[in-house]
Amino acid sequence: MHLRASLLGFAALCGTVLSAQTPASPVTMNKEAHYERLTYLRHMRVFEVSVPPGDATADHVHAHDTVSVALVAATTRSRRVGEPWTAPRQRGAGTAEATMYTGAPVTHRMENAGTAPLRMFVIENLRDQGWRSPAPLSAPGTVLRQEVRSFAVYDVRLSASTPMTAHLHENPSFVLLMEGAVRVQGGGGESEFRIAEPGRWFPSSGADQPHTLTVAGTGTAHLICIEAR
Numbered sequence: 001m002h003l004r005a006s007l008l009g010f011a012a013l014c015g016t017v018l019s020a021q022t023p024a025s026p027v028t029m030n031k032e033a034h035y036e037r038l039t040y041l042r043h044m045r046v047f048e049v050s051v052p053p054g055d056a057t058a059d060h061v062h063a064h065d066t067v068s069v070a071l072v073a074a075t076t077r078s079r080r081v082g083e084p085w086t087a088p089r090q091r092g093a094g095t096a097e098a099t100m101y102t103g104a105p106v107t108h109r110m111e112n113a114g115t116a117p118l119r120m121f122v123i124e125n126l127r128d129q130g131w132r133s134p135a136p137l138s139a140p141g142t143v144l145r146q147e148v149r150s151f152a153v154y155d156v157r158l159s160a161s162t163p164m165t166a167h168l169h170e171n172p173s174f175v176l177l178m179e180g181a182v183r184v185q186g187g188g189g190e191s192e193f194r195i196a197e198p199g200r201w202f203p204s205s206g207a208d209q210p211h212t213l214t215v216a217g218t219g220t221a222h223l224i225c226i227e228a229r
Contacts, residue, residue, distance in 0.1 A: 044172040044228035051118040056111035065150040075114035125150040156223040158215035180221030
């Protein structure tokens with residue numbers, strides 16, 4: 001009887017050790033606790049990522065091209081499954097990075113190696129192929145910052161000399177306020193609304209949702225617009 005109890009206890013202990021040593025299965029961005037899905041329009045999904053200092057995401061899979069935008073300055077490092085951690089690197093507020101994951105998926109985790117909370121937006125293009133590349137926008141205060149197969153990233157800067165701009169995107173887009181305040185007027189008689197806090201955002205589904213941006217007051221405004229092609 002004592003032998004049986006000892007064997008059962010040893011088996012339970014082994015099971016506990018094995019369970020602790022077995023890494024958790026990777027999850028999708030939809031199920032990663034630090035990722036909050038904000039919107040899903042056509043082939044574009046947008047997530048907000050929040051990671052406290054010293055904390056890290058779980059191992060999660062990126063299977064489609066993304067653009068990530070840092071809302072505030074951050075220091076991060078990452079680790080792909082089976083590889084060591086990368087060296088910490090700094091990202092300035094407003095930096096936008098495109099990563100081509102479609103056809104070459106990656107599973108990794110990301111750690112906030114800094115002393116301030118990490119707040120970042122991740123825009124995902126769910127197309128597997130057939131990305132569309134219309135002519136870049138030509139609009140006041142709007143400059144094409146980066147262009148890859150699946151995204152176009154624009155800087156929008158408004159001021160007293162350029163107080164207003166109008167955008168008509170063929171593809172879905174995500175507009176993120178970095179500083180200042182703007183009034184937003186949609187097409188088709190949609191009600192005007194105001195965004196006045198860094199990190200506020202709005203989406204557009206494409207050509208059926210043009211939008212006009214007007215600087216609020218006498219100051220300046222900076223926005224980042226990402227089009228998922």
